[in-house]
Amino acid sequence: MSVPSVRLRSLKALPALYTRPGYTTRPCYVSKWLQSRGLQVSTAPPPNAVPLRKHLKDEAKRKKADAKAGTGLRRDNAVTARLQKWELTVGIEVHAELNSACKLFSSATAASGDSTAVPNSNVAAFDAALPGAQPQFQVATLLPALRAAVALGCDIQRKSGWDRKHYFHWDQPNGYQITQYYQPFAKDGAIRLSAEDGVPEEDLLGGRSLLIGIKQIQMEQDTAKTTHHPPSSYHIDYNRSGHPLIEIITLPHIHSPQTAAAVVRKLQSVLKAVDACTTGMELGGLRADVNVSVRQRGTIGSSSYSGVAGLGQRTEIKNLSSFKAVEDAIVAERDRQISVLEAGGIIAGETRGWSLGSTETTRLRGKEGEVDYRYMPDADLPPLIIGNDLIDHLRDRLPELPDTTVERVQREYGVTEKDARTIVALDDGDRLEYMEATVELLQPRLLDVDDLKLGKLAGNWVLHELGGFLTANNLCWSDLKIYPIDLADIIAYLTRGEITSRTAKQLLEYSNDDSTSRRVGDLIYDLGLLLRPLSDDEYTELARTIMDENPGMVAAVKEKGQKGKIMWFVGQMVRRGEEGTIEPGKAKEVVERMLAE
């Protein structure tokens, strides 16, 4: 069995990965790699397919031309003029579902955001508000709540109380919600944001970061889930009734819609990092209500909110369920308020709603329909007394917050900030774990390379190469069978110059294959993938062959001076040459030298 036929046999299996139903190819060149193998994919690329890079360049040119046409620019100018006159102030209230096994006041199982539980199966007597049912505080729910409060830098109150907020709705079986109105369990925290989090320049006011104060965090119950079945009936699922929530109320320190969306995003990532709230906004685990007010710059308004005085009258927008919705709703409400005030009207303190795709907020409830919640302490529940030893224990063992992790990854592994942020956020931290394991394995294999360089290499491979591999094969992270040791071996061989980068990518393919239990080194040996460097003469000969076949291209470079075409020659050489022999760098040198003659 000769080596080449073995190679071809395993390669024959590969087209299946690219011709699965549902895998669509772009209307431009399919992977050069496939064509170079001489394999026939089921459909040939259409004759008038546009190369990908050309397509992207054309799009960019078109966009630029449109922008310059002037309409966009004029609108932007009008908006900025308005904003220079009016100042926006926003306060946010975020409701986050706690990651706990049971509900807040009963021992029924708490439904997680994406659970497939049977409706109305996790309902205890108190959740269904059966007469005589008593609440019983579940202490395990304190852990995620306290971790969230510590992560956001709050002062934990030793003694806090439970209060009833009365209103009637079919999703509130008791007729009241148990919350902490008079004495919340945590107060006076803060969250820090920087430009990389999405805060626009004008909000930073020249500083490096922006500090948004958090007024308080309180624990409360969630309501049941209702789904509307037109025309007028509602289906109710009490699985979610009584689920523990924390409400995080920020101070009105936010002055732009982008900052508001950034605050919500940052809160979600901090809560996820300490395992306090693991379901995100898109799954309904995090909901935001915003309070919006405007005032003319330099004037002092007559309202105050959360202790900040001099603000304009505010309106509240309820139930925003995505980051984009937060930003868009604030923009729409700000514009509406400015229009009303500029026309001489006054803003009524009302509750408004927003639906995706709208251009303006809609009125839900006016001041006269304002609900009187009749807050009163709940007599069935003792006050919540939290011990200092517990707080200290949790604070000492708090997991690393995302900011610290990103900064550490940049410092220890030499990864760029953008890449660091992406790696830390991907796959619930597993991608970063993989990268760190790879670097540790690379160190003994590449003793002469400095640590930061190793970190950069590993970061690039884990993020871009593995990422590309996963998307190309429609896999998710948990399906990956390439272990850090395999990746470390591949990178080591590549860095030592023993294989080409194309071979390295091929090896990813082989390593992921479940049926082979061979290590990377064995694979390289068995499949003959080691780089067999060609001599100068062989390069020159190959280059001459290609140049003779394409006199037009040669002329383009020599006479018209189109240096870009040199890479085309390199590509052709790589395709023509035998697998694992052509090094692009060397080929480029040779081609340049020959064309310069």
Place this chain on the structure above:
Amino acid sequence: MALQCLPLRSALRCRPIPSLRRQTARFASTTPSPIDVAALLSKPTWSVASLLPSTSSSPSTSSTTITSKQLHHLLRLSALPPPSSPAEESSLLASLSQHLHFVDEIQNIDTTGVDPLQGLRDETKQGEREQELGLEALREALGREKVVGRYHRRIRRVRDAGKGEGREGVEEDMGDVMGMAGKQVGRFFVVEGGKKEGG
């Protein structure tokens, strides 16, 4: 009486109370009259009847009058039906004003410096120490978490299908809640929304 007071005074070892001395001086020869309990009790200073409005006074003189609009607002807040006839409305208003009179009387008591009672609990220092949720109380919950990762360490709660436990033990299974449904579709409770009624 004077003879009886002497040992008392020396026992107390304090200066004799002037009035007592005067009394003993004045009535040295006769026994002083005892406190007239009957006289003291003959004149009441407070009556339970004051908690209800007196029938002689007209309702309009009481300090808190409720208008029909306020009554309707309160009935709406309590999800109670509005009065069906003017007679029912006036009787509701009358009884509500009696309730408010009662509440006014109670609120007239001076409670400066007194915190409102929220529940009958052990408010001693010892009681508070017992109710405190510290490391011991959370030890079981902390045991149900694990640390994930060797390089990038994260805490993750272990998820299993078991039911949670209250502080005093597992709540008794109450069976299927769908048995309470008045109207249902599949496993959902059904409510007819109809037209939206304020709030």
